[in-house]
Amino acid sequence: MKDDRPISVSVIRRLPRYYRFLGELLEKGVTRISSKELSSLMKITASQIRQDLNCFGGFGQQGYGYQVEILHKEIGEILGLSNEIPAILVGAGNLGKAVAPQLYSKKRGFHLIGAFDIDRRLVGTTLRKSDVAIYHIDDLEEFCEKHKPLAAIVCVPKSSAAQLADRLVNAGIRGFWNFSSYDFPYHYDNIATVNVHLGDSIMTLSYLMTHMDDKGKQPTTLR
Amino acid sequence: MKDDRPISVSVIRRLPRYYRFLGELLEKGVTRISSKELSSLMKITASQIRQDLNCFGGFGQQGYGYQVEILHKEIGEILGLSNEIPAILVGAGNLGKAVAPQLYSKKRGFHLIGAFDIDRRLVGTTLRKSDVAIYHIDDLEEFCEKHKPLAAIVCVPKSSAAQLADRLVNAGIRGFWNFSSYDFPYHYDNIATVNVHLGDSIMTLSYLMTHMDDKGKQPTTLR
Numbered sequence: 001m002k003d004d005r006p007i008s009v010s011v012i013r014r015l016p017r018y019y020r021f022l023g024e025l026l027e028k029g030v031t032r033i034s035s036k037e038l039s040s041l042m043k044i045t046a047s048q049i050r051q052d053l054n055c056f057g058g059f060g061q062q063g064y065g066y067q068v069e070i071l072h073k074e075i076g077e078i079l080g081l082s083n084e085i086p087a088i089l090v091g092a093g094n095l096g097k098a099v100a101p102q103l104y105s106k107k108r109g110f111h112l113i114g115a116f117d118i119d120r121r122l123v124g125t126t127l128r129k130s131d132v133a134i135y136h137i138d139d140l141e142e143f144c145e146k147h148k149p150l151a152a153i154v155c156v157p158k159s160s161a162a163q164l165a166d167r168l169v170n171a172g173i174r175g176f177w178n179f180s181s182y183d184f185p186y187h188y189d190n191i192a193t194v195n196v197h198l199g200d201s202i203m204t205l206s207y208l209m210t211h212m213d214d215k216g217k218q219p220t221t222l223r
Numbered sequence: 224m225k226d227d228r229p230i231s232v233s234v235i236r237r238l239p240r241y242y243r244f245l246g247e248l249l250e251k252g253v254t255r256i257s258s259k260e261l262s263s264l265m266k267i268t269a270s271q272i273r274q275d276l277n278c279f280g281g282f283g284q285q286g287y288g289y290q291v292e293i294l295h296k297e298i299g300e301i302l303g304l305s306n307e308i309p310a311i312l313v314g315a316g317n318l319g320k321a322v323a324p325q326l327y328s329k330k331r332g333f334h335l336i337g338a339f340d341i342d343r344r345l346v347g348t349t350l351r352k353s354d355v356a357i358y359h360i361d362d363l364e365e366f367c368e369k370h371k372p373l374a375a376i377v378c379v380p381k382s383s384a385a386q387l388a389d390r391l392v393n394a395g396i397r398g399f400w401n402f403s404s405y406d407f408p409y410h411y412d413n414i415a416t417v418n419v420h421l422g423d424s425i426m427t428l429s430y431l432m433t434h435m436d437d438k439g440k441q442p443t444t445l446r
Contacts, residue, residue, distance in 0.1 A: 009445060012445070016423035019426065020423065083432075085432055098320075175431065199325055200239035206306065206308070209306075222235070
């Protein structure tokens with residue numbers, strides 16, 4: 001039975017994990033899995049799994065468990081993975097070049113159609129192992145007018161990010177995968193943003209290692 | 224009054240954010256802030272903020288708010304940011320080169336002392352804008368025996384990660400900042416791990432953009 005309450009951030013964050021684990025099971029030829037087995041594999045309680053999946057409709061059968069292929073496909077649809085939303089990369093330095101390949105398969109919801117940088121030496125080249133062309137950042141608006149990307153991966157320094165965010169929103173961008181440490185969508189409504197704060201991430205590891213002696217009190221793995 | 228209950232994952236994840244926001248306030252010369260103002264800035268409820276900070280001891284005064292510099296310093300200590308835990312990078316490709324600079328300041332809890340790769344052309348060079356030397360992965364154990372790093376940034380393909388994880392644990396590593404899509408610390412106790420799943424992250428954006436029409440039902444920003 002589908003649960004109509006708003007979907008919480010925690011559930012949204014778990015969805016891709018389910019997709020990933022189910023994909024791995026599929027690769028191994030597993031056709032069926034109980035919530036108990038999935039629970040053991042993913043380190044989430046079986047009841048949490050059932051609760052999460054109930055947000056999206058009835059899956060699985062009492063006593064039978066879940067059919068891996070069907071569940072994988074359904075979650076993929078909920079995630080919108082075949083939408084091929086046109087996307088651009090802004091900032092083709094090491095970080096940009098490192099994260100762009102996440103979009104190459106076109107099975108993650110996006111289709112990467114262009115990249116932008118301030119470095120003129122990159123213009124006219126393509127991102128490695130792809131045919132994604134790199135343009136100068138001055139040509140952003142013209143490109144967006146013509147090709148209408150809806151999402152942007154932002155890999156620029158914080159000092160450039162605020163101004164860039166405004167340009168991108170004005171150029172029609174409605175979704176951000178944001179690696180700059182500028183939390184920009186606080187200023188925009190109805191624009192989707194996933195902020196990736198690498199600095200927060202490493203400081204979290206520092207916390208965990210600092211408090212590792214508090215055995216039994218601290219979680220030691222952050223998924 | 225200090226709350227002695229185990230610290231939840233949610234609180235741990237918020238700590239670096241507090242540190243980041245307080246650092247920015249400090250840079251702007253703000254000396255004092257109320258939980259209400261901080262709440263408005265960080266988009267967390269004032270009561271959540273008070274609750275979180277109570278886990279670590281009493282901060283702030285009724286009617287006065289928090290002293291930014293003191294709170295920033297205290298959270299920095301809780302996070303262990305001046306510990307300079309010796310760390311190594313494994314995988315000096317685009318991703319490794321992109322994330323390693325997070326450790327250069329030595330103010331994030333770690334001191335990056337070496338990097339490793341399978342590419343022999345990199346051996347003998349250093350990571351850009353640093354004096355961190357790159358060694359061949361075959362020399363890992365010898366280096367660890369001599370220099371005793373405790374943390375590792377893992378930026379290798381999933382296919383190499385399982386075997387690498389075993390080598391690293393045997394070599395004395397007790398903390399992982401893991402970018403490979405292999406969830407390795409399920410097999411280890413008392414080893415701290417922060418997994419960064421870039422694939423999950425981009426799929427989350429796909430979900431948010433796919434469901435943006437469900438106004439009022441979906442959060443649009445993932446911090």
